[in-house]
Amino acid sequence: MKVRTLVSVAAVIAMLLGSAAIADEQGVAWDSLSAEQQQVLNRFADSWDSLPADRQMRLSRGAVGRHDAGAAPAGAAEVHDVERAAG
Secondary structure, eight states: OHHHHHHHHHHHHHHHHHHHHHHHHHOOOGGGSOHHHHHHTGGGTTTGGGSOHHHHHHHHHHHTTOSOTTSOOOOHHHHHHHHHHHO
């Protein structure tokens, strides 16, 4: 009984890891970014599709909450902070 449960849990974990890998390979579509993320990452707009998927993921996560609504567009220092956080 324990072996069967362990095998089932292992199968579920393998499926989850596999789907995460597929999502990482696809990257993040520019159009799926929020207006805030697009504003912070504006300097990457033209080359976004050519960035590696993992870099797109890190940059998009780093851009969340980085720009206050109504404030001026992201400056070089803010974009540098996002890049540094994204690795």
